Amino acid sequence: MSQHGVPLGLLLWRKIRALGVQSVMGVPGDMNLELLDYMKSVDGLRWVGNANELNAAYAADAYCRIKGCPGVLVTTMGVGELSALNGIAGAYTEQVKVIHIVGTTSTTAQRNRLMIHHSLGPFPDHKVYEKISQHVRAAHCWLDNLTTAERDIDRVFHDCHEKSLPVYIFVPMDMVNLLVLPSSTPSFHRAPIVDYADEAAAVATITSMIYESRMPVVIVDALVARHNVIDIARKLVHLLQFPTFSTSMGKSIIHETHPYFHGIYNGQVSRPGVCHSVETESDLVIDLGPILSDSNTGGFTRKIPEGNLISIHPRCVKIGNSTYKHAGLASILGALLREIDTSKLPRPDFPDLPEILPAKDAGSVTITQSWIWRRIGSFLRPGDILIAESGTAQFGLPDAKLPENVTYLTQVYYGSIGYSVPACLGACLARAEQSREGRVILVVGDGSLQLTVQEIGTMIKLDLRNIIIIIINNKGYTIERAIHGPEECKNMSFWNHLKMLEFLGAKNGKTCSRTVRTKKEFEDVVCLPGYTCPDSIQVLEICLDVMDLPWQLEAQIALINAQSEETQI
Numbered sequence: 182m183s184q185h186g187v188p189l190g191l192l193l194w195r196k197i198r199a200l201g202v203q204s205v206m207g208v209p210g211d212m213n214l215e216l217l218d219y220m221k222s223v224d225g226l227r228w229v230g231n232a233n234e235l236n237a238a239y240a241a242d243a244y245c246r247i248k249g250c251p252g253v254l255v256t257t258m259g260v261g262e263l264s265a266l267n268g269i270a271g272a273y274t275e276q277v278k279v280i281h282i283v284g285t286t287s288t289t290a291q292r293n294r295l296m297i298h299h300s301l302g303p304f305p306d307h308k309v310y311e312k313i314s315q316h317v318r319a320a321h322c323w324l325d326n327l328t329t330a331e332r333d334i335d336r337v338f339h340d341c342h343e344k345s346l347p348v349y350i351f352v353p354m355d356m357v358n359l360l361v362l363p364s365s366t367p368s369f370h371r372a373p374i375v376d377y378a379d380e381a382a383a384v385a386t387i388t389s390m391i392y393e394s395r396m397p398v399v400i401v402d403a404l405v406a407r408h409n410v411i412d413i414a415r416k417l418v419h420l421l422q423f424p425t426f427s428t429s430m431g432k433s434i435i436h437e438t439h440p441y442f443h444g445i446y447n448g449q450v451s452r453p454g455v456c457h458s459v460e461t462e463s464d465l466v467i468d469l470g471p472i473l474s475d476s477n478t479g480g481f482t483r484k485i486p487e488g489n490l491i492s493i494h495p496r497c498v499k500i501g502n503s504t505y506k507h508a509g510l511a512s513i514l515g516a517l518l519r520e521i522d523t524s525k526l527p528r529p530d531f532p533d534l535p536e537i538l539p540a541k542d543a544g545s546v547t548i549t550q551s552w553i554w555r556r557i558g559s560f561l562r563p564g565d566i567l568i569a570e571s572g573t574a575q576f577g578l579p580d581a582k583l584p585e586n587v588t589y590l591t592q593v594y595y596g597s598i599g600y601s602v603p604a605c606l607g608a609c610l611a612r613a614e615q616s617r618e619g620r621v622i623l624v625v626g627d628g629s630l631q632l633t634v635q636e637i638g639t640m641i642k643l644d645l646r647n648i649i650i651i652i653i654n655n656k657g658y659t660i661e662r663a664i665h666g667p668e669e670c671k672n673m674s675f676w677n678h679l680k681m682l683e684f685l686g687a688k689n690g691k692t693c694s695r696t697v698r699t700k701k702e703f704e705d706v707v708c709l710p711g712y713t714c715p716d717s718i719q720v721l722e723i724c725l726d727v728m729d730l731p732w733q734l735e736a737q738i739a740l741i742n743a744q745s746e747e748t749q750i
C-alpha cells in the first residue's frame with residue numbers, strides 16, 4: 182500500500198492514535214460509515230458508539246480532562262454535528278481539547294448543491310453548518326484536497342493542543358478512500374509565540390516579589406489542569422510551602438491532604454476566615470490559571486488588591502497593572518521551579534482557619550445538604566474520580582475533603598446540565614486506559630439526569646464496572662426553586678430510579694439499585710462490597726428535602742439579590 186499511499190481515512194485514524202487517543206466517541210451515519218471502517222485497522226483504537234451526539238461530545242470532553250490528550254468524536258453532517266454543538270461549546274468555554282470529526286456529503290454533491298438528506302432547504306449550501314461552529318473552535322479544515330490534507334490535519338491538531346480548545350475536521354465521504362503519500366517528516370510546524378525577554382522579566386519580578394513578601398498565598402485554578410501543567414504546579418506549590426487555596430473549578434489539582442492546603446477560595450462564598458486571609462492578611466497572591474466566571478468567584482465577590490496580585494494565565498502574566506505578553510503558564514512555572522532560591526523564601530506564620538460551625542440541622546436523622554457532601558468526601562479513596570453535576574451537588578461538593586490522587590470533574594462555567602452522566606463514561610474509559618485503579622463516582626441531580634440518562638446504557642453495553650451513580654433526588658430542580666421560589670418546577674419528576682439500570686440492560690440492575698433517606702441507611706449501604714470494591718454499576722438514590730440547600734448556594738443567592746437591590750436603587 183505504501184507505494185501508492187495510504188487511504189486518507191486510515192491516515193486520519195493513525196494520526197489520532199498517535200496523539201494518545203484510544204477511545205473514539207460518536208454516532209454512525211451514512212456520511213461517516215466508511216471513515217469509521219478504517220478505525221478497525223488501527224491497533225489500540227476503539228469505537229465507543231454513544232446514545233446521541235450531545236453525549237458523545239460531553240464524553241470526549243471528560244476523556245480529555247482525565248487523560249490530557251484530546252477527546253475525539255465523530256458525527257454526521259447537520260443532524261449529528263448540530264446535536265454535539267452544545268457539548269463542544271462547553272469544551273470551548275472551559276478550554277478542553279476536543280477533536281470533532283464530521284462526515285459530510287461528497288465534494289461533487291457539495292459543488293452541485295444537491296438536496297441530499299440532512300441538507301438545509303432547496304439548492305442547499307452543504308457547508309452552512311460549518312459556519313455555525315466557528316465560534317466554538319480554535320481551528321478547522323476540510324479534507325477535500327489530497328495535496329494539503331495531511332498538513333491541514335497536523336495544523337488543526339497543533340492548534341487544538343496549543344490553545345487547549347476544540348477543533349473541527351470535515352471529511353467529505355468521497356475523499357475517505359483516496360490515497361495520500363504520508364510525509365516522513367512533520368508536515369506542519371509553528372513555533373509557539375513566546376517573548377523570552379518578557380518571560381524573563383516576569384520571572385525576575387515574580388521571584389523578587391516573593392522574596393520581599395511577608396504573607397504570600399497561592400490560588401490554583403482550572404487552567405492549570407486544562408493546559409496540562411498539573412505536575413509542575415504541584416511541584417512548585419510543594420517547593421514554596423505557602424498557604425494554598427483552590428477554586429471550585431481547580432479543586433483536586435493540589436492534594437487536599439497537604440498541611441499547606443487551606444480549602445476553597447471563592448470570594449465571599451468561602452468558609453469563614455478564607456476571604457479575610459487571602460484579601461486582607463496576605464500581601465502577595467499568586468493566582469495560577471484563573472477562570473474568573475461568576476460561580477468560580479463567589480458571584481464576582483473576589484477583592485484582591487491589584488498591587489498584591491500575580492496572575493499567571495496560559496499565555497500571559499499580569500502583575501499589578503502590567504502585562505507580560507506571550508509568556509506561557511508552563512514555561513513560567515518551570516522557570517520558577519528552577520530559579521527559586523528556597524533560602525530566600527518567607528515562612529509565613531499562617532493562622533489556622535476556624536472550623537466550620539456545626540450546622541443547625543447537624544443532629545438530623547435524615548440526610549441533609551449540610552451533611553452529605555463532606556460524607557461523600559470521606560467515602561472517597563486515592564485514585565477515585567468524583568464527578569459533580571451542576572445544581573446543588575456542584576455548590577455543595579467543594580466542602581468534600583478529598584484524599585490524595587482523587588480527580589474532581591465538574592463543568593462550572595458553562596454549566597450545561599446533563600454534562601456529568603456522559604462525562605462519567607468518558608472519564609471511566611480514560612482511567613481504564615491509564616491502567617489506574619479507582620472508582621468513578623458520579624453525583625447527579627434527579628433533574629439533570631433526565632437530559633442524558635441514556636448514556637448509562639453505553640456504560641452497561643461496554644461492561645464498565647467501577648461506577649457508582651449517586652442520584653440526588655429532591656424532586657426536581659431545587660436550585661431553580663432556590664432562585665425563583667418554592668413553587669417553581671413542581672411535580673416534574675416521577676421517575677423510578679431503582680428500575681433505571683434494569684431498563685438500560687444491566688442484568689443485575691435490581692440488586693445494584695438502592696434508595697436511602699437516613700444517615701444510618703447511607704452508612705449501611707456504602708460499606709457493602711459493591712461500594713468498597715464495585716464489580717458492577719451501582720445506583721444509590723439519596724432522598725433530600727425539596728428546599729434543602731448547601732450553604733454556598735444560599736450565600737451566593739443572597740449576594741446576587743443584594744447586588745441587584747443595590748443596582749435598582
Ligand SMILES: Cc1ncc(C[n+]2csc(CCOP(=O)(O)OP(=O)(O)O)c2C)c(N)n1
Nearest residue numbers: 572573597598626627628629657658659660
Ligand atoms: C442544558 C441546561 N438547561 C437548563 C439549565 C438551567 N439549570 C441549571 S441547574 C438546573 C436544575 C438542576 O436540577 P437537579 O439536577 O435536580 O439538581 P438540584 O439542584 O435539584 O440538586 C437547571 C434546570 C442548565 N444549566 N443547563
Ligand SMILES: *[C@@H]1O[C@H](CO)[C@@H](O)[C@H](O)[C@H]1NC(C)=O
Nearest residue numbers: 288325326327328329330332
Ligand atoms: C490543492 O491544494 C494545492 C496547494 O494549495 C493547490 O495548488 C490545488 O489547486 C488544490 N487542488 C484543488 C483540487 O483544489
Ligand SMILES: *[C@@H]1O[C@H](CO)[C@@H](O)[C@H](O)[C@H]1NC(C)=O
Nearest residue numbers: 486487488489500501502503
Ligand atoms: C500601576 O501600578 C503602580 C504601582 O502599584 C502605580 O504606581 C501606578 O499608578 C499604576 N498605573 C496605573 C495606570 O494604574
Ligand SMILES: *[C@@H]1O[C@H](CO)[C@@H](O)[C@H](O)[C@H]1NC(C)=O
Nearest residue numbers: 562563564584585586587617
Ligand atoms: C498518588 O499517586 C502518585 C503517583 O502515581 C503515587 O506515587 C502516590 O503514592 C499516590 N498516593 C496515594 C496516597 O495513593
Ligand SMILES: *[C@@H]1O[C@H](CO)[C@@H](O)[C@H](O)[C@H]1NC(C)=O
Nearest residue numbers: 668669670671672673674675
Ligand atoms: C403535584 O402532585 C401532587 C401529588 O401527586 C398533587 O396533589 C398536586 O396537585 C400536583 N400539583 C400540580 C401543580 O400538578
